[in-house]
Amino acid sequence: MEQEQVAKTSFRFFGLGGSNEVGRSCHILQYKGKTVMLDAGVHPAHQGLASLPFYDEFDLSTVDILLISHFHLDHAASLPYVMQRTNFHGRVFMTHPTKAIYRWLLSDFVKVTNIGSTSPLDKDENLYSDEDLAESFDRIETIDYHSTMDVNGIKFTAFHAGHVLGAAMFQIEIAGLRVLFTGDYSREVDRHLNSAEVPPLPSDVLIVESTFGTATHEPRVNRERKLTQLIHSTVMRGGRVLLPVFALGRAQEIMLILDEYWSQHANELANGQVPIFYASNLARKCMSVFQTYVNMMNDDIRKKFRDSQSNPFIFKNISYLKNLDEFQDFGPSVMLASPGMLQNGLSRDLLEKWCPDDKNLVLITGYSVEGTMAKFIMLEPDTIPSINNPDMTIPRRCQVEEISFAAHVDFRENLEFIEKIGATNIILVHGESNPMGRLKSALLSNFASLKGTETEVHVFNPRNCVAVDLEFKGIKIAK
Ligand SMILES: [Zn+2]
Numbered sequence: 001m002e003q004e005q006v007a008k009t010s011f012r013f014f015g016l017g018g019s020n021e022v023g024r025s026c027h028i029l030q031y032k033g034k035t036v037m038l039d040a041g042v043h044p045a046h047q048g049l050a051s052l053p054f055y056d057e058f059d060l061s062t063v064d065i066l067l068i069s070h071f072h073l074d075h076a077a078s079l080p081y082v083m084q085r086t087n088f089h090g091r092v093f094m095t096h097p098t099k100a101i102y103r104w105l106l107s108d109f110v111k112v113t114n115i116g117s118t119s120p121l122d123k124d125e126n127l128y129s130d131e132d133l134a135e136s137f138d139r140i141e142t143i144d145y146h147s148t149m150d151v152n153g154i155k156f157t158a159f160h161a162g163h164v165l166g167a168a169m170f171q172i173e174i175a176g177l178r179v180l181f182t183g184d185y186s187r188e189v190d191r192h193l194n195s196a197e198v199p200p201l202p203s204d205v206l207i208v209e210s211t212f213g214t215a216t217h218e219p220r221v222n223r224e225r226k227l228t229q230l231i232h233s234t235v236m237r238g239g240r241v242l243l244p245v246f247a248l249g250r251a252q253e254i255m256l257i258l259d260e261y262w263s264q265h266a267n268e269l270a271n272g273q274v275p276i277f278y279a280s281n282l283a284r285k286c287m288s289v290f291q292t293y294v295n296m297m298n299d300d301i302r303k304k305f306r307d308s309q310s311n312p313f314i315f316k317n318i319s320y321l322k323n324l325d326e327f328q329d330f331g332p333s334v335m336l337a338s339p340g341m342l343q344n345g346l347s348r349d350l351l352e353k354w355c356p357d358d359k360n361l362v363l364i365t366g367y368s369v370e371g372t373m374a375k376f377i378m379l380e381p382d383t384i385p386s387i388n389n390p391d392m393t394i395p396r397r398c399q400v401e402e403i404s405f406a407a408h409v410d411f412r413e414n415l416e417f418i419e420k421i422g423a424t425n426i427i428l429v430h431g432e433s434n435p436m437g438r439l440k441s442a443l444l445s446n447f448a449s450l451k452g453t454e455t456e457v458h459v460f461n462p463r464n465c466v467a468v469d470l471e472f473k474g475i476k477i478a479k
Helices: 002-009 079-085 096-116 120-124 130-138 220-236 250-264 283-296 299-308 345-354 373-377 411-421 433-446
Strands: 010-017 026-031 034-038 065-067 091-094 140-142 148-151 154-160 168-174 177-181 205-209 241-244 276-279 318-321 334-337 361-364 383-385 393-395 399-402 425-429 458-460 467-471
Touching (some): 010 205, 026 177, 034 168, 065 154, 079 096, 079 130, 091 096, 096 140, 096 283, 220 241, 220 250, 250 276, 250 318, 276 345, 334 345, 373 383, 411 433, 433 458
Parallel strands (some): 065 091, 091 140, 177 205, 205 425, 276 334
Antiparallel strands (some): 010 026, 010 467, 026 034, 148 154, 154 168, 168 177, 383 393
């Protein structure tokens, strides 16, 4: 009896993935007999079942609701597996644009992982099929920004998170206890997205990303200038530029920057002198989603849309390539190609083709997860292994640079947001151990003056499958 009472007042956080790592995000919240699951991703550096969160460590049949923060694979790509291949039977929610993009992204993900597996053993490792994806898709419910849903006493509201189109932060309320989950978020003013907002109601627990730890980003104008100048000088000396990008999301931001720059330097660059390509088998489908959801973007881009009477995502200087068969590789060009971490597919094929030439440039703009080629290439190795023939190595002489447009908060932005939320319990997720550990220390010293007071701030950086238990007895009364 005594035990049961304690259990009822304690809040439990349990990470199945994405704790002390970037990848396979999945977190479980339990309070007053309710269970919420946050995100269902895969780990980009692993394949098949090894890429999943530790689903065996938790009884998924107890989950009431599953909220997906955004469409990136490390947050959403194991959802069809959860819905079709486990005992999960809860309800699933995401925003409208996330659902629209999720559909195309995951059917591409199925295709790419199927191509990657050649042996019969690998075939069994396929997480799910196109049919699983289609069936699960129909059962996903959508939520509007700033609207609150109530599922059996679990209330939750979606807020803008910046980061990518459709990304949401969720504030969850169970019996008066409020928890804010940021997912991936950005606070910087973007060319097309609303930045992350502070919910009007306070939160008791904050679950926040820690991707960049205590690092500081250079101001956006500087990064844009560096990006355009680096690309411009490379193509002027006859080099090719490869920008590995995730098919959707940040790629569209880079395209807005390059399309504008090409128009401003039309004499040298425009009208086919130096073509820009967006190479992805999702290119056309995805652009139509962006063109459709302009009304969910920031005032700046909506104004451009109104003033010019033309869609800002219909680019003048960028053409689409479905695959490399239709690509004639003569002279300098700029290629945005997916996937973003050069694991396989189009971007990897181009990397292997272009990296032996020292005139060429590989420019990394996203966050590169440990264990992927994008992370490896930044060490400037002398050779790289060929994807189709791992015994073969290819000389790497091309220039490699990194300019981040990953749209995650840096330390200053994260701290400012965390202070505004004012939660006394902070759980760090979505960061490699070292940057996360540094962020924890920095937060603890920032809040050191509150130590021993009523509003002392507790910071947790749990590993996967290690529970964080918090007591809230006496504070919370259901309204
Ligand atoms: Zn993301």
